[in-house]
Amino acid sequence: MSERGRVTLRGIRKVFGKFVALDGIDLDIEPVEFFALLGPSGSGKTTTLRLIAGLDTPDEGTLSVDGVDVTFAPPGERDVAMVFQNYALYPHMTVRDNIAFPLKMAKVDSSSIDALVHEAAARVRIDHLLHRRPGQLSGGQQQRCALARAIVREPKLFLLDEPLSNLDAQLRLETRVELKKLQRNLNVTAIYVTHDQEEAMTLADRMAVFLEGGIKQVGTPSEVFDRPNCVEVAAFIGSPPMNIVPAHLDGSALTIEGHNVPLSRTFDRAPGPITVGIRPGHLRIDPDGIPTQLYLSENLGESRLLNLKLGDVLVKMRVAQTEPIVDGETVPIAFDAESLHLFDADTGLRVEAD
Amino acid sequence: MNVHRRARLGRTVVLMVVASALLLVWVLPLIWAFIVSLKSEREVLAYPPSVVFDPTSLNYVDALFGDFSIIDSLMTSAIVSSATTVLTIVLAVPAAYAFARLRLPAKRSLGFYTLATQMVPPVGLVIPYFLILNRVGWLDTYHGMIIVYLTFSLPFAIWLMVSYMEDIPWEMEEAAFLDRASRLQTLWHIIIPQVRGGIAVTVIFIFLNAWNEFLFAVQLGGNTVRPVTVAMYNFVSVEQTLWAKLSAAALVAMLPVVVIGIAAQKQIVKGLTVGAVKGGARQ
């Protein structure tokens, strides 16, 4: 619908005392996308969100929204709305007054306020709770109240700071779906911070993976999942995460624990150590394969997860429930050569074939 | 009843007896004051003190409407205490907000200064106040007295309100900020409503302390400004003490604070402990 809500960050650097939260990042967020900022705690994702919101200012770099430089503009001038992790609802006001507050501050006339409040509340299905106070609501209802307060102004940017982390597992799954649909219906740019990579994978149109104050990779969930561009990203994405195994590469000959794994591609590199990544689902049991020791078998209900000792490394492999495996047994595994990821042993960056 | 049960019951009974006996130590003087206030001046002098007598309400009538009526004093106390309370709250609440939640320049030094002003013994202030007010002709005036009363009310109110201000979650300002509220609007619409309880407790304490104040009242007041604490001395002189009337007058004078004390007992205790434990922890 609109070109509203394009966010551009250039060279953003933010330091807290001695701690470098963001080390010169660049980011482009397209209008109307659902963009996830994914990373572990302390990686800089929440800092980035707060800079976009205007709650903090960067030490270096520029931030623009729809072409307008807003690096130092206060939140009020940015047309952004935010859902906080702990919701930050005003406990002394009713749900109605909470939702109406931003409109009141924007000096919207009172006759319009009522209609807008009802509409926002109806969108998140809490219009029957308007006269209650936050203290009388359940966790899920509070969260929806926070959502309603954010959407009632029809902002350009819709910022969410780990909004699902305070909900129980079941509610989290349900709300996830609703959030995505809401964003689609509202046709607004959403920027979503999370440490849960599964959440990011299911919700985002595109995501940025943050690690230690920098952005390691930007792309769609498939891109990040199928082609992680460094070993850190590879190890972070996926559940369970990718197995990382040291190996030796010579041309097209890959050696893992003394066993040969033939590759279909050739790599123009000097022979030497290499880091191999392989997803648990891309391993299979092969009598001619590399022997591993079964360390522990985890029952996941629909499948089993085998923890196998390969040399010094513990490797996870997914098998069907019916597979007969006994503790302490030697399990020979084979790698699916097409699904291997190769990373430079020193830099950790992805290595491509010629 | 088995052995353990009996022992525990016995223990509880002993405890309650001892506790009640100790309770009497605090209750007795007050009950006695009340009894005395119902006696006639002659009856009062009987010794051993009589417990059975003809109660009379004459003393109360006298205290309120007689020669030494304390009604004017009650008015004075009400005016001075209320004005002090209102002024104090208006000045203290924003200042406490700045101390507790904002980037106030020189916060630590200012905080220390505010704390230090509470340490000044009143006698150290009444002397200069007397000299100063005398010079500007503000002795025995309402405005003079109220300003002086701010001395002990304001630092205490700030100190107390800071505790309550700190209890609000930190995201409140940020959420309001994003909702386009100015700092002033945030203070008024978001912060103050959430510390309503704390303000109530502070009001109670300020009012109580102002009502009960004596030293400033007696030295800096006069015939115009004569709070109840000073009016007590209407009934005490070198020649004689009008025991019964004094009791009646004192009980009437203390009625407002006693009523507040009993009604707001939970808040007062909470205020005492908040100030005591949290405020202490903050040092």
Next chain:
Amino acid sequence: MHAGERRFALAITTPGLLVLILTTTFPLMYLVWSSFQTINLAMPFLDGFAGVDNYVQMWSDSRFWHAIQLTAIYTVSSVTLQILIGLGLALLVMQIPAGQWIFRIVAILPIVLAPVVVGLFWRTLMLSPNFGLVDYFVQMLGFEQVNWLGAPTPALISVIIIHTWQWTPFAFLVLLASLASLPLDVYEAARIDRANAFQRFWHITLPLLRPAIVIVVIIRAMISLAAFAAIFAATGGGPGTASEILNLYAFKTSFVELNFGYGSALAVSLLVITMVVSGVLFHLRTARHKVGQP
């Protein structure tokens, strides 16, 4: 952005701060100034700059040292009694299954009364010879009649009793609330570890209560040093100077003898003592924390 916050914070603090400076710092400076003057409203022809004369006089004034001694006795004994009795009562009342509220209400009453009224009540209704309750009980129990307010030592004891009577409930209420907030599981663990009641008190209750006790001590000590109205009403500092703690001496010198210069000096010394005592107490408090005490 932060500059705006700083400006706003300063703006809303300034009115209160100005009033504070006006009502406390300014008079204090005046007090210190007058302590270096001779200001005698009875003999105004003596007025003028006095340098340190007042302080020199103070140093060799036995009544001054007597007042300090009395202040120390008064403060230390009253605060100690308040804590001991208050704590004992709190422990006692904690054990009572029902009716704790009665104690809380009764405890509130002495605290909300005006100290001057408390002083007057005790002077008239309790301690008067041949009239007061205390006098009556003393005689009934067969003891010698004590001249509570007319003899030096009993007078000092009386004012200490009065102050303790009024403020022990404060310690009681604060400690009761603290006791009620202590975590139960620590006690349960102790009982399983076979600690008896006294051991539980000594090793668990007391250390956990220490912060509250310390704060009560500090607050009550500060108030004791400044306590005026009750003593004034009960004994007026007498008989003679038997109960004349320092602030009463400063008061009398200024408002009875009208020697404001010397009275100011006395008040300044009380101020210094108060600051020193509070400094020491606070230091002790934070030092405790550093040593790892709870």
